[in-house]
Amino acid sequence: MKEAGIDAKILELFRSGGGFVSGESLSRLLGLSRTAVWKHVKGLRAEGYLIEAVPAKGYRLVSSPNLLTPLSLTAGLDARRIGATVVCLKQTESTNTVAFKLAQEGAAEGTVVIADQQTAGKGRLGRVWLSPAGVNLYLSVVLRPAISPVAACQLTFLSVVAVARAIESCTALAPQIKWPNDILIGGKKVAGLLNEMNAETEKVNFVVLGIGVNLNMRLAQLDESVLRHPATSLLEAGGEEVDRLDFTRTLLKELDGLYHRFLTEGEGAIRAEWLERSAMRGRRVKVNCGEREFTGRVTGVDTFGALLVELTDGTLETVLSGDVALI
Numbered sequence: 309m310k311e312a313g314i315d316a317k318i319l320e321l322f323r324s325g326g327g328f329v330s331g332e333s334l335s336r337l338l339g340l341s342r343t344a345v346w347k348h349v350k351g352l353r354a355e356g357y358l359i360e361a362v363p364a365k366g367y368r369l370v371s372s373p374n375l376l377t378p379l380s381l382t383a384g385l386d387a388r389r390i391g392a393t394v395v396c397l398k399q400t401e402s403t404n405t406v407a408f409k410l411a412q413e414g415a416a417e418g419t420v421v422i423a424d425q426q427t428a429g430k431g432r433l434g435r436v437w438l439s440p441a442g443v444n445l446y447l448s449v450v451l452r453p454a455i456s457p458v459a460a461c462q463l464t465f466l467s468v469v470a471v472a473r474a475i476e477s478c479t480a481l482a483p484q485i486k487w488p489n490d491i492l493i494g495g496k497k498v499a500g501l502l503n504e505m506n507a508e509t510e511k512v513n514f515v516v517l518g519i520g521v522n523l524n525m526r527l528a529q530l531d532e533s534v535l536r537h538p539a540t541s542l543l544e545a546g547g548e549e550v551d552r553l554d555f556t557r558t559l560l561k562e563l564d565g566l567y568h569r570f571l572t573e574g575e576g577a578i579r580a581e582w583l584e585r586s587a588m589r590g591r592r593v594k595v596n597c598g599e600r601e602f603t604g605r606v607t608g609v610d611t612f613g614a615l616l617v618e619l620t621d622g623t624l625e626t627v628l629s630g631d632v633a634l635i
């Protein structure tokens with residue numbers, strides 16, 4: 309077992325045991341000497357874990373640091389794919405750029421890159437994604453599904469649904485999805501997703517799912533002049549700070565479960581959930597595709613993620629990309 313794997317296992321044993329776990333049982337379960345166990349406990353303490361040691365009783369985990377580290381993010385998560393490797397950075401240009409580069413160098417499926425701050429966060433359509441330090445979540449995941457490039461758009465469904473579920477599980481807020489991949493609360497954007505792909509004509513080499521969630525940012529931290537749509541954060545919308553570690557662990561778990569479902573059952577059920585949560589279903593919208601603009605009523609999304617809009621004369625438009633606003 310790798311060193312980090314041992315630390316994760318120790319934390320898991322502490323958590324499952326509840327109270328004290330004896331040094332002897334730790335050493336037996338891990339196949340390590342008592343001295344080696346003690347060294348790991350010291351290492352965990354150095355990372356901010358508060359571990360009590362009482363003679364004749366053993367060790368007890370009192371508290372964990374609220375830091376996003378590979379260990380704190382993955383310990384006890386039992387992920388099938390997503391989170392197999394986690395890279396946590398203090399500051400970077402863009403987690404998507406880092407993840408893309410790692411994927412080009414052969415990073416395994418499920419590799420996750422997280423940064424505390426992005427200096428050049430990328431939004432859709434070449435826009436900027438504001439990424440102040442320490443308050444929000446900036447996360448990218450490398451996936452290597454054996455699907456065609458056209459089907460890769462379906463992955464958007466799963467990241468959007470995973471973020472919506474994580475918000476619901478960590479707050480009392482009711483997120484809504486706005487096509488293609490925005491998440492709104494009370495009509496204001498709280499999260500955005502940017503997928504980037506490396507593919508050949510027939511096959512996807514890898515996809516990077518980029519996820520940005522405004523967790524604890526204050527509106528005063530937003531430069532509203534660079535925003536195209538009104539924005540908010542979970543703190544601003546709900547009035548309570550969100551635990552970044554808890555939120556990120558929840559999101560990784562949701563992503564892992566939904567990705568497994570996507571690979572084993574296809575996108576149908578995930579798309580249905582996407583549609584259920586959509587702020588646009590049945591609503592009248594104005595669509596701007598760059599060269600043309602039109603209005604109509606949203607009837608759904610097709611299997612490749614295109615928005616289906618019925619015009620007043622009954623014609624059905626399939627919108628693959630563009631800006632869509634509720635009327």
Ligand code: BTN
Binds near residue numbers: 402404426429431
């Ligand atoms: C959008 O709504 O325009 C998409 C925003 C996507 C932002 C995330 S933050 C993590 C990842 N890294 C980036 O540079 N962008 C995505």
